[in-house]
Amino acid sequence: MMKILNLTGISVYVEENKAHxxxxxxxxxxxxxxxxxxxxxxxxLFMVAACVGAQNDRYDKLGKRKDIFSxxxxxxxxxxxxxxALAFHRTKDVETLADPKQVIxxxxxxxxxxxxxLRDVLLGNPGLSPLYNFVELIQE
Amino acid sequence: xxxxxxxxxxxASYFKEHSIDLACTSDxxxxxxxxxxxxxxxxIFDAINWALYGTEYERDLIxxxxxxxxxxxxxxxxxxxxxxxxxxxxxxxCTLYFEHGGVHYYxxxxxxxxxxxxxxxxxxxxxxxxxxxxxxxxxSGNHKRKxxxxxxxxxxxxxxxxxxxxxDSDRIxxxxxxxxxQEVREAIFRVVDLELIKNAEKHLSEIATEFRRAADRxxxxxxxxxxxxxYEEAWENLYALKExxxxxxxxxxxxxxxxxxYEAKLENLPDSRELQGQRSVLLNQLEQVAGEGGQIELLLGxxxxxxxxxxxxxxxxxLLNLVTxxxxxxxxxxxxxxxxxxxxxxxxxxxxxxxGTKFEDGDQIHSTLCARLEAExxxxxxxxxxxxxxxxxxxxxxxxxxIGDLNKKDKEYHRLxxxxxxxxxxxxxxxxELDNLPLEDYGALTSELRERRNAQITNARKLQQxxxxxxxxxxxxxxxxxxxxxxxxKQKKVRGLxxxxxxxxxxxxxxxxxYKVFAEDSRQAVEKLTKQEFHQFVQxxxxxxxxxxxxxxxxxxxxxxxxxLQRLSMGQSQCLSLAFITAISRVxxxxxxxxxxxxxxxxxxxxxxxxxxxxxKIASQIILFLIPEIEWNExxxxxxxxxxxxxxxIEFDEENRESTLVKI
Amino acid sequence: MASKTQKMTKSQQRLFDLxxxxxxxxxxxxxxxxxxxxxxxxxxxxxxxxxxxxVDAVAKLQELKED
Numbered sequence: 001m002m003k004i005l006n007l008t009g010i011s012v013y014v015e016e017n018k019a020h021x022x023x024x025x026x027x028x029x030x031x032x033x034x035x036x037x038x039x040x041x042x043x044x045l046f047m048v049a050a051c052v053g054a055q056n057d058r059y060d061k062l063g064k065r066k067d068i069f070s071x072x073x074x075x076x077x078x079x080x081x082x083x084x085a086l087a088f089h090r091t092k093d094v095e096t097l098a099d100p101k102q103v104i105x106x107x108x109x110x111x112x113x114x115x116x117x118l119r120d121v122l123l124g125n126p127g128l129s130p131l132y133n134f135v136e137l138i139q140e
Numbered sequence: 141x142x143x144x145x146x147x148x149x150x151x152a153s154y155f156k157e158h159s160i161d162l163a164c165t166s167d168x169x170x171x172x173x174x175x176x177x178x179x180x181x182x183x184i185f186d187a188i189n190w191a192l193y194g195t196e197y198e199r200d201l202i203x204x205x206x207x208x209x210x211x212x213x214x215x216x217x218x219x220x221x222x223x224x225x226x227x228x229x230x231x232x233x234c235t236l237y238f239e240h241g242g243v244h245y246y247x248x249x250x251x252x253x254x255x256x257x258x259x260x261x262x263x264x265x266x267x268x269x270x271x272x273x274x275x276x277x278x279x280s281g282n283h284k285r286k287x288x289x290x291x292x293x294x295x296x297x298x299x300x301x302x303x304x305x306x307x308d309s310d311r312i313x314x315x316x317x318x319x320x321x322q323e324v325r326e327a328i329f330r331v332v333d334l335e336l337i338k339n340a341e342k343h344l345s346e347i348a349t350e351f352r353r354a355a356d357r358x359x360x361x362x363x364x365x366x367x368x369x370x371y372e373e374a375w376e377n378l379y380a381l382k383e384x385x386x387x388x389x390x391x392x393x394x395x396x397x398x399x400x401x402y403e404a405k406l407e408n409l410p411d412s413r414e415l416q417g418q419r420s421v422l423l424n425q426l427e428q429v430a431g432e433g434g435q436i437e438l439l440l441g442x443x444x445x446x447x448x449x450x451x452x453x454x455x456x457x458x459l460l461n462l463v464t465x466x467x468x469x470x471x472x473x474x475x476x477x478x479x480x481x482x483x484x485x486x487x488x489x490x491x492x493x494x495x496g497t498k499f500e501d502g503d504q505i506h507s508t509l510c511a512r513l514e515a516e517x518x519x520x521x522x523x524x525x526x527x528x529x530x531x532x533x534x535x536x537x538x539x540x541x542x543i544g545d546l547n548k549k550d551k552e553y554h555r556l557x558x559x560x561x562x563x564x565x566x567x568x569x570x571x572x573e574l575d576n577l578p579l580e581d582y583g584a585l586t587s588e589l590r591e592r593r594n595a596q597i598t599n600a601r602k603l604q605q606x607x608x609x610x611x612x613x614x615x616x617x618x619x620x621x622x623x624x625x626x627x628x629x630k631q632k633k634v635r636g637l638x639x640x641x642x643x644x645x646x647x648x649x650x651x652x653x654x655y656k657v658f659a660e661d662s663r664q665a666v667e668k669l670t671k672q673e674f675h676q677f678v679q680x681x682x683x684x685x686x687x688x689x690x691x692x693x694x695x696x697x698x699x700x701x702x703x704x705l706q707r708l709s710m711g712q713s714q715c716l717s718l719a720f721i722t723a724i725s726r727v728x729x730x731x732x733x734x735x736x737x738x739x740x741x742x743x744x745x746x747x748x749x750x751x752x753x754x755x756x757k758i759a760s761q762i763i764l765f766l767i768p769e770i771e772w773n774e775x776x777x778x779x780x781x782x783x784x785x786x787x788x789x790i791e792f793d794e795e796n797r798e799s800t801l802v803k804i
Numbered sequence: 805m806a807s808k809t810q811k812m813t814k815s816q817q818r819l820f821d822l823x824x825x826x827x828x829x830x831x832x833x834x835x836x837x838x839x840x841x842x843x844x845x846x847x848x849x850x851x852x853x854x855x856x857x858x859v860d861a862v863a864k865l866q867e868l869k870e871d
Contacts, residue, residue, distance in 0.1 A: 032432070094525060131440060654823070728815075
């Protein structure tokens with residue numbers, strides 16, 4: 001089967017000064033620390049940040065950028081279709097989907113807009129752990 | 141390593157020269173030396189140790205809790221009197237013959253003493269000379285002198301692990317007592333070379349510091365100097381914090397040990413036993429639910445995984461919009477309605493048209509179908525979009541499944557947290573009941589225990605604070621490192637030193653990571669072997685399972701997973717420590733001889749049979765020093781005699797305080 | 805640690821397997837040499853200068869490659 005979106009070898013960037021520290025703040029591979037770090041990988045956080053950005057119509061272009069992972073880590077069954085949907089949400093043009101680099105660029109801007117909102121939601125309510133603030137967000 | 145023979149001269153109660161054959165065979169791996177208390181049995185144990193470890197053992201003797209002695213005190217009294225009367229010096233020596241790696245050696249430790257009188261007129265020895273010599277006996281019979289040093293012995297049986305191969309019943313007893321986790325941890329630490337890794341990390345860190353300071357000294361320019369100073373300060377802080385963390389961890393271990401001891405004492409008080417037992421069960425359940433690695437912790441890991449996929453539902457509207465758009469294009473024929481490319485490929489392969497007509501390669505039907513296939517292939521973006529449409533539907537299904545699983549796990553999480561609260565409450569209620577028991581001793585013990593538990597919580601809080609500060613400090617160091625590196629690039633010498641610092645520091649960090657993995661692997665290996673050995677030693681304890689916790693606590697669990705160490709008999713718990721010692725010996729793979737002084741001395745008679753039956757199987761050479769009747773009785777003799785290559789009896793002359801070895 | 809004539813124990817083998825997982829060749833080299841040194845001097849008088857020399861040698865090779 002032909003893949004419309006081959007994201008292999010494409011670096012994914014976040015804003016270095018404002019966003020990258022948040023990525024570090026919310027991510028830990030350790031399962032023991034799941035309660036305080038709602039995301040195991042930066043890719044996971046990126047995906048949710050992009051969804052939150054699109055949901056809140058916050059599309060922010062990146063300033064100084066830092067690469068945090070490469071496109072092959074995206075899950076082809078879940079992440080890739082969502083990235084395509086978010087790209088279409090921005091351009092309303094299906095031809096965008098033929099250009100993997102453009103899809104990533106758009107999702108980076110959605111993520112850049114969503115990351116601050118997401119941080120506030122996850123860390124803003126000290127009554128619950130960050131993970132449980134995340135669960136509440138999903139269950140709303 | 142295989143011990144062959146020991147010759148002792150004027151050592152302890154052995155006047156003049158005595159020789160003991162220690163060589164064994166695979167079917168008779170045991171040597172037994174029998175002697176009553178004070179008759180010279182332990183002196184031979186000391187002689188073997190002294191022959192092997194010389195001055196190291198002399199230091200051990202001085203540091204011993206029970207009987208502090210100096211090696212000079214071992215000079216035989218009769219030999220000393222004899223020397224005084226002849227106005228001569230006396231020589232005391234031990235020579236141990238052994239084989240290692242197919243090569244035969246002997247070590248001779250000798251001490252020459254002069255008889256003198258102290259202020260009270262008591263005859264005492266005064267050391268004149270002290271020598272150590274190591275020889276190899278070549279196949280041709282020559283004796284070749286070799287350098288005797290710690291490096292030689294480290295290859296065979298390092299000094300820091302000898303206590304697990306040459307030991308007495310005190311060690312067996314101590315390891316089985318509650319709160320022995322520090323000793324257990326140290327045994328594993330030494331035997332599997334964890335010490336080497338730790339030292340390697342430490343030495344590399346020190347070298348990194350040296351390079352760093354050298355780089356700072358060479359740094360020129362205000363900015364680099366300032367950043368270097370901040371960097372150095374950050375490292376100093378980090379080292380201080382890590383030291384603090386070590387101290388707190390040791391304190392944590394000490395408190396745990398104390399708590400174990402108090403709990404053990406309380407469990408032994410009859411009126412509180414039942415309540416303590418209930419408390420133990422509840423505590424165990426609480427740990428399983430809410431402790432490290434418990435159900436809640438595991439569940440939170442799962443919840444996180446599910447939540448990551450479930451959260452993609454936030455893109456529900458964009459997903460729906462794209463699906464709608466692609467479906468609309470499909471309806472209009474802008475993208476294929478079905479996957480016709482595959483169908484055409486199949487027809488061409490079968491050489492059969494869709495109407496059933498057969499065709500040959502190159503004929504009309506074949507050409508038409510090939511042209512059609514080319515045209516379909518040309519619709520690349522169309523096919524891709526069709527596939528994306530399918531993927532979008534599948535993605536939605538995955539997300540919905542994840543939402544369903546998340547909800548289920550969330551429910552389970554709430555159930556477990558409620559259970560945790562219930563268990564906490566129940567434990568508090570039991571504590572209150574225990575507090576009301578009218579026992580004098582009990583009151584003092586529970587008060588101590590409560591204090592220790594509070595201290596445990598305080599210590600844990602401090603440990604967490606230090607851990608958080610270490611994380612912050614490490615972040616700061618990382619940021620400063622980058623700045624320093626960028627500024628240092630402009631100065632060649634500084635750059636060179638920074639490179640060396642970085643290599644040393646990174647290597648130290650890798651050692652730290654490897655240490656954690658290796659320590660855990662070693663713990664698991666020892667746990668596995670201890671389990672096996674325990675069941676060999678105590679076949680009647682098949683209902684119990686042995687575990688070595690991550691805190692290096694030797695635990696025994698019943699079939700429900702509850703702690704049952706206190707329910708083992710004294711003999712069974714001592715078998716547990718023997719099982720651990722055997723496991724340590726096996727994990728080291730050094731296959732040294734086991735030399736045990738009074739192994740049954742503090743053991744229940746009830747386990748003499750099991751232990752004496754098992755002992756000959758746990759090493760290729762075992763030397764036992766036994767007390768007649770108490771340790772060498774009907775049961776042990778029945779098991780050990782057939783496996784004994786040599787049995788010696790010590791005959792003790794009470795009047796002259798002299799021992800003689802007689803082979804029986 | 806095992807001498808050249810001695811077979812490695814299971815735990816030594818495990819340790820070397822962990823070393824092999826260190827991707828950086830230079831770090832791996834430093835670590836293996838330092839751990840052998842530790843094994844030879846486990847009872848005392850550890851020659852710290854030799855650790856410096858090991859790090860220095862690896863650093864020099866890196867510098868030569870850069871030049």
